[in-house]
Amino acid sequence: MSDLPRKAVTRTAKLAALPLGFAGRSAWGLGKRIGGLSAELVGHDLQKRTAEQLFKVLGELKGGAMKFGQALSVFESALPEEIAGPYRATLTKLQEAAPPMPTSTVHEVLAEQMGEDWLELFEEFDDMPSAAASIGQVHHAVWHDGREVAVKVQYPGAGEALISDLTQLGRFVRMLGPLIPGMDIKPLVSELRDRVTEELDYGLESQAQKLYAEEFAEDPDVVIPDVVHQCERVLVTEWMDGVPLAEVISDGTQEERDRAGQLLARFLCSGTARTGLLHADPHPGNFRLLPAEEAEVGEGEWRLGVMDFGTVDRLPGGLPPVIGTALRMVIDGEADAVYELLCSEGFVKDSIELEPAAVLDYLVPVIEPARAESFHFHRGWMREQAARIADPRSPAHQLGKQLNLPPAYLLIHRVTLSTIGVLCQLGATVRMREEMEAWVPGFTQEDLLQGDGTQDEEDGGEDSPTAAEASA
Template identity: 30%
Template sequence: MADDQEADRFSARARRYANLGVSAGAFAARAGARRLVGGESADTARDLAQALGALKGPLMKVAQMMATIPEALPADYAEQLISLQSQAPPMGAAFVRRRMQAELGPDWRARFAEFDLAPAAAASLGQVHRAKGLEGEDLACKLQYPDMASTVEVDIGQLEFLLKFHRRMGPAIDASEIAIEIAARLREELDYEREAKLTRLYGAMLADRPRVRTPAVFEALSTRRLLTQEWLEGEPVTRFDRAEAATRNAIALGLFEAWWRPFSRFGIIHGDPHLGNYSVVMRGAEDAREVEAINLYDYGCVRIFPPTFVGGVVDLYRGLADGDESRVVHAYESWGFVNLSRATVDALNIWARFIYGPLTDDRVRTIADGVKPGEYGRREIAAVMQALKAQGGALKVPREFVFMDRAAIGLGGAFLRLGAELNFHRLFEDTIEGFEATALATRQAEALERVALA
């Protein structure tokens, strides 16, 4: 039986390599021909998106992660990739039955009062089914697609396929650590037992934040490849783009607490902050509704930072606010940047002042005054890259910086889309009040030990 399973895994990897080879080969042929005749890079970017999009699954997730990290890919490539849907074909009813039996045993169906074999949602690594527990609980069952471990390993190996194009462009940054970080997080996402622990961890970290709700985990109905949680009802955040200002601001406040509170108190972030991972709970009559809470979903991509990294975030904030250059440099070094010249620090400060601007500005404002939704940070990123390229060489970005920056961009973009106007300075001051790295280290260790992640 073990030999058969190994053969199946080998067969799955072989098929994946073959499909990747065909897609990459066709793309390379078109790109090479276009270079000979001086074709436009935008056409080449569209070909790359089509080649990867046809494969779906983890590689598409990797491509989209790369696309959200500044300068990890050329801008026209990133724009094409980020627009694609990272979604594999859904498993049919018969296949779902076999998968559920493999995870919970032959009597799996008797463990639910109801189970919808049609998926309620699908993503790159698995799909979600609605169900009811034997005591009437509303459940969300996330079932991983078959052969995902093999598929992920193949696709991680193909990161080099994306990075080749990055290196050819004479980039301002060295993306090698970015690739290592993405690979580590993607492997973690395969482990639903780990995600169950992280879900409980977030419930504990946000227990005193009534604006944010996290789902309960049903351990007896969960395995390494099946995660059963409480189904949290809510409305999509995108439905509130044109809502009253008070509603939009309340949603933004919930997003702020869901992200900054765990980071500033425990050194932990939700590394996938796109709007599909939140929903809004409303209360009251139809003509007088107000925000009760936001739901936070999907804990597969969670980053745990050393306390020194969080200390660097606070140091950079204080250094920029006080004009303390030595503290700013110390912050960058505590994140893992090395051999920093004055010119490099000046370049990094362009981005830092943009991200920290609303946090150091003590007034009610948007996250980026005068910036349109969808353009958050673009001008500043371009300025940083121009300044770095003028120095020659490529700045090596520490791996711990990758998801911190990605999450900050995602969160800022969400605030901008909502048109939220808050005093971000006072909110941030509240989250870091009395910050001490040693105290954070103690809280983090205790929290991780409680959920057996120590």
């Protein structure tokens, strides 16, 4: 494989073939139904064939195509098991690997960014990449002071590829709707496209990672590699071994799954409160479990290693208090208060009038994990939630179409859903309420007494997705 973006015409042609292939399979499915096969069986086959082609193309192209595939892959739990099983391995590959950049290209980028004598900065440098992702690949090396480091090298042309891919994907995302039940993919593509500049800026990523590393330096549960060196297209950080979360998902013991799930929930809830930044790329490829001897904690314990801070949401005050307040009100069954709060924050537009009790019924199943002392996340529960929202005949689907998601909450919403998707892949039992009480503003009764939980945010505009469009 050559460097990105290959030939733009080639990338565009491969992506353009996706909707054509889907249209062809739809016509094939119609013929099968006419021939007597049930719509359900034909639908499952269409979904499987579409996913196989989609993830094969996305993984080959890297760039924005692979970024989109990684974002989708965490929602695999929402698919029926008979469909998800055959291509789960394909999704996992997107989270951990991709065809490598030629060694000569890697050396050219390093020479351009770090100087012709770049190799003198390292005691060792492995030309074979240890990981490859959407806009760059990682090489294991030893820095001149003896520290093991990870050297992330950005693909030449990554910016053009990201923008081109996401623009092309945006033209036909609605045709891929059946891939993940209950999820409108259009807002996801729009949000990824809006963050292209940040994703490519290793300076911003370096700042975010340094802040997280400093805050979590003495943390007993979370490990963040520190930044060693940074250029425009090269980022050098401390090396981190450990068990990739994808391996825990596929082969981990229940103890490992539960520990990983608890730490992931803790990181999601605490990270923003402690740093003012939301880590916004929670797919399994960005996490490791570090065993006791590496983590220097109690016997049998694990710590969570977190990588890749290229996509963050800047929330200086932490998560908006309205989130915790609304969740607590739902748990307490305060339908009228919840509805009033959602209206004031723009989740219900002025032109819409809904029954508060119906809104409460819509939200209650979604917040099950926060109600119980501990909650077992699993694919079956995720599929139930997806089916409830996806079925056009269900009251939940109809109500979801009328709710609105203000832009200020879009990325928070996606990160939360993505994390839940990973927890369901893990099959972890997690004390979610414990983490929310400790870290989510507005969630405890004491928080409610101290303030009304609202914030001064602009209401969603006409382009804001509905709750049904943004949900999985």
